[in-house]
Amino acid sequence: MSKGTIFSIEEFAINDGPGIRTTVFLKGCPLRCAWCHNPEGLSPKPQIFHAMDGDEICGREVEAKDLAADLLKNREFFEMNGGGVTFTGGEPTMQADFLCEVMDLLPGVHKAIETSGYCKPEVFKKILDRLDLVLFDIKHTDPEQHRRWTGVDNAPILANLQTLKLSGKPFVIRVPLIPGVNDSLENMEATRDLVKDAPGLQRLELLRYHKTAGAKYPKVDMEYSPAFDTDAEPAVHDIFGNIKLLIL
Amino acid sequence: MLTKRIEQLKDFFFDRHHHSVRRTPEELGLDRLCDRFAADKVPAQMRGAILFEEMTKAEKPVIFDGELIVATRTITRVPSYFTEAEWEEIKSKHYLHENGFLSNISANYKDALAEGLEARKQRFEARKASADAEGKLFLESAVRSIAALQGLIAKYEACAREMGDSALAEVLASIRTEGAKGFREALQLLRFIHFGLWESGCYHNTLGRFDQYMYPYYKKDVESGRISKDEAWELLLSFFLACNKDSDLYPGMQQGDNGQSLVLGGRDEKGNTLFNELSAMCLEASYDLNLIDPKINLRVDRNTPLEIYKLGARLTKRGLGFPQYDNDDVVVPGLIRKGYSPEDANDYVVAACWEFIIPGKAMDIVNIGALSFAGLVSKSVDRLGQYKDFESYYASVDADIKEECKAIAAQYKNLYIAPAPLYSVFMDGTLERARDITLGAKYNNFGIHGTGIATAADSLAAIEKYVFDEKSVSVKDLQAALDANFEGWDELWHKLRFEAPKMGNDDDYADKLAQRLLASFDEGLAPLRNERGGCFRAGTGTAMYYIFHATCLKATPDGRKAGEVIPANYSPSMYTKHKGPVSVLKSFSKGDLARTINGGPLTIELDDTIFRNEENLEKLAMLIRSYVQLGGHQLQLNTLNKETLFDAKAHPEKHRNLIVRVWGWSGYFVELDECYQDHIINRIKFAV
Numbered sequence A: 001m002s003k004g005t006i007f008s009i010e011e012f013a014i015n016d017g018p019g020i021r022t023t024v025f026l027k028g029c030p031l032r033c034a035w036c037h038n039p040e041g042l043s044p045k046p047q048i049f050h051a052m053d054g055d056e057i058c059g060r061e062v063e064a065k066d067l068a069a070d071l072l073k074n075r076e077f078f079e080m081n082g083g084g085v086t087f088t089g090g091e092p093t094m095q096a097d098f099l100c101e102v103m104d105l106l107p108g109v110h111k112a113i114e115t116s117g118y119c120k121p122e123v124f125k126k127i128l129d130r131l132d133l134v135l136f137d138i139k140h141t142d143p144e145q146h147r148r149w150t151g152v153d154n155a156p157i158l159a160n161l162q163t164l165k166l167s168g169k170p171f172v173i174r175v176p177l178i179p180g181v182n183d184s185l186e187n188m189e190a191t192r193d194l195v196k197d198a199p200g201l202q203r204l205e206l207l208r209y210h211k212t213a214g215a216k217y218p219k220v221d222m223e224y225s226p227a228f229d230t231d232a233e234p235a236v237h238d239i240f241g242n243i244k245l246l247i248l
Numbered sequence B: 001m002l003t004k005r006i007e008q009l010k011d012f013f014f015d016r017h018h019h020s021v022r023r024t025p026e027e028l029g030l031d032r033l034c035d036r037f038a039a040d041k042v043p044a045q046m047r048g049a050i051l052f053e054e055m056t057k058a059e060k061p062v063i064f065d066g067e068l069i070v071a072t073r074t075i076t077r078v079p080s081y082f083t084e085a086e087w088e089e090i091k092s093k094h095y096l097h098e099n100g101f102l103s104n105i106s107a108n109y110k111d112a113l114a115e116g117l118e119a120r121k122q123r124f125e126a127r128k129a130s131a132d133a134e135g136k137l138f139l140e141s142a143v144r145s146i147a148a149l150q151g152l153i154a155k156y157e158a159c160a161r162e163m164g165d166s167a168l169a170e171v172l173a174s175i176r177t178e179g180a181k182g183f184r185e186a187l188q189l190l191r192f193i194h195f196g197l198w199e200s201g202c203y204h205n206t207l208g209r210f211d212q213y214m215y216p217y218y219k220k221d222v223e224s225g226r227i228s229k230d231e232a233w234e235l236l237l238s239f240f241l242a243c244n245k246d247s248d249l250y251p252g253m254q255q256g257d258n259g260q261s262l263v264l265g266g267r268d269e270k271g272n273t274l275f276n277e278l279s280a281m282c283l284e285a286s287y288d289l290n291l292i293d294p295k296i297n298l299r300v301d302r303n304t305p306l307e308i309y310k311l312g313a314r315l316t317k318r319g320l321g322f323p324q325y326d327n328d329d330v331v332v333p334g335l336i337r338k339g340y341s342p343e344d345a346n347d348y349v350v351a352a353c354w355e356f357i358i359p360g361k362a363m364d365i366v367n368i369g370a371l372s373f374a375g376l377v378s379k380s381v382d383r384l385g386q387y388k389d390f391e392s393y394y395a396s397v398d399a400d401i402k403e404e405c406k407a408i409a410a411q412y413k414n415l416y417i418a419p420a421p422l423y424s425v426f427m428d429g430t431l432e433r434a435r436d437i438t439l440g441a442k443y444n445n446f447g448i449h450g451t452g453i454a455t456a457a458d459s460l461a462a463i464e465k466y467v468f469d470e471k472s473v474s475v476k477d478l479q480a481a482l483d484a485n486f487e488g489w490d491e492l493w494h495k496l497r498f499e500a501p502k503m504g505n506d507d508d509y510a511d512k513l514a515q516r517l518l519a520s521f522d523e524g525l526a527p528l529r530n531e532r533g534g535c536f537r538a539g540t541g542t543a544m545y546y547i548f549h550a551t552c553l554k555a556t557p558d559g560r561k562a563g564e565v566i567p568a569n570y571s572p573s574m575y576t577k578h579k580g581p582v583s584v585l586k587s588f589s590k591g592d593l594a595r596t597i598n599g600g601p602l603t604i605e606l607d608d609t610i611f612r613n614e615e616n617l618e619k620l621a622m623l624i625r626s627y628v629q630l631g632g633h634q635l636q637l638n639t640l641n642k643e644t645l646f647d648a649k650a651h652p653e654k655h656r657n658l659i660v661r662v663w664g665w666s667g668y669f670v671e672l673d674e675c676y677q678d679h680i681i682n683r684i685k686f687a688v
């Protein structure tokens, strides 16, 4: 039985997949996206969070079976409303064993993950097998730019995307639209071309950057100073053709 | 969409141009009618009629440009027909509910619209022959009241003719005597009847099952081509808009608390769904108009399609605080259990806030009193040392609740309600009995609110867990901490406030205690009868009592400090961050809520970001449906934006429009007293 570290469980999470869902936030992420709005999800360890009413510990260790039992309490609710559970983070694949164990304890529950796709191919496959839906981020198609803005190479991500496409599993592509970073026509076209023919693609979501992304940094004693223009409006290109598009 | 005409009228009323036609009763010499009545020893029954006659005579017919549905109050206030000395005398002998005038029941509009005023007047006239002296007096007051209403309509008719609006004049000519011939006539007659109820001094005048009694007129007119759907739409908007013209003149606890609620949907005795085309139009009209009246209730049940919830959710998005959802699967059996016939129970409507009443047939006083769960539990802590286990302790709380039920019920002796001849005309059985409606009807039940249920259940849960189960907190320490208002007891305070089991987290530890409290309440009221032979109904509403009861409540074992508010209605405490709306809905739908049939909604605050796209609206609809399917009785959703509220408090002049739900009604935020504003701002901190 393994333990994992989570930093939040959110009921009625309305932007993380179909129906009424509960989203679990797993702590820790190997990336450092300049626009990340969940700085408390980056470190894999529990940490101090300066909340409105005083300091709190953000992040707690849970046993897989306890988390699963907690989630199963709302199983009826999920079933009544075509919903389920979504795992996000941080980067949920970072705690792959724990994640798989929790998922194995949720038979019959619709399971989704929101991931940067950055993990080893065998880890990704193992997790993918257990999922009903994948919300997959594409932050940049260019390796150099990807490294510059997220701190990591995108080769493993693109490889896992390939695995996902071939699996036939339903997936949603999410692109954070960051002004001057990835909103060029060229990058958007490249993003589209990566997924446009995949049978599992349900839709593509563009998540427009919002300045409030930096709101939580002081609460975890971090500084928010991205090297892009946080006041600029990201460009939205009308190039997606038949792909179902959602702009958030 | 609003039509051009309606937009212009809405602006016109919003800018209060129609206020210029208003006069005070003093200016009109109506304010001291009571002196004349007293000097002439006019019987109270007749005073109601004469006052209404004088009011309607003094009314000036005003028809504003473009109005389709007319009648505007030009007199600011309805004076009392008793002198102050007479009131004192009445008060010394009687129990008065609120201000002593009739309120918060629902008329039988359906029959009134069908029969028309003249036929009804004649039936009341004819009944005189076989009535006793008291009956004759009542019938005469009723006949004179109808005639006065007809006189008012006649004045409007003359005004319409003078203005050259012959279509309107024809409508008015017809409804002055006859039953409604079509949709426009029905709306206009309803407007006059409703207007008359207000002008005769009654208040919290509800509108009942509007979509049901109006639908036949709508259907007939549209199918026969007498009017087009567009025309019907504009007429509906006109009626809704009209409900907002005079509402600032209607008395209530706060501006907006005026009881103009109407009910949509629901089912009949056979279980057929009654939601119709007009019901959907009403939801849309309310959305498009974006005004606080009429306040909408949507009757639903486990079979209600998601599409209907979606229409409701869309209106919720407006942030008006309605629709409120009422679950027929719980309410109907609950009413039957309290002695309402199945047919009547299926016809229920909603009173000013949330209480379930039967149109035409009930003289229930649904908000006569309140039991403070939190207060009783708070008091019981003083004797906590006497009990060896939780069960014996709870038995004493149960006994207290039942004692309190008896004590509350015993207060209402010699009830007096000022006679209401006009309202009586539109209630069932008054003609047969030849008695005013205020003297009683088929149903004469009293409703008792139950306040602070979450505070009480959370307190009991903390006591059970820490004092009796774990024995980690001693009785002495708990008492000392509460007496000190937790001053110097930080650790214990933190444990009680943040770590103890709470209602709203789908934790049986606290939830089952709430169910026990409600059961004790229901059992306590069950054997009691009021002097009219009616029963007492337990409820989960708080009305303004959530403020009253909290101010005299010391620190409680749930970690609430003295002076901090208790939650409004059937809602979780506001100090703990709950797991989320799903757990809240589950906690608050447990147990048999048919036992608390006086009503009182679970209230959930939603941040307005939820409404950013259509998909989320559907999810919200699912959430509401789930509460109904789980067996919740009543649900009310608020849409709030914290920044807006803060700004509105700081700059009220910029937010004249901002509408919020307060307890059972919606009002303009900037017109609320500060304590209510703060309460609402507080609630949003814990929004989804």
Ligand code: SF4
Binding pocket: A029, A030, A031, A032, A033, A035, A036, A037, A038, A041, A089, A090, A091, A116
């Ligand atoms: S992948 Fe997500 S959690 Fe990780 S740094 Fe990027 S935005 Fe933040």
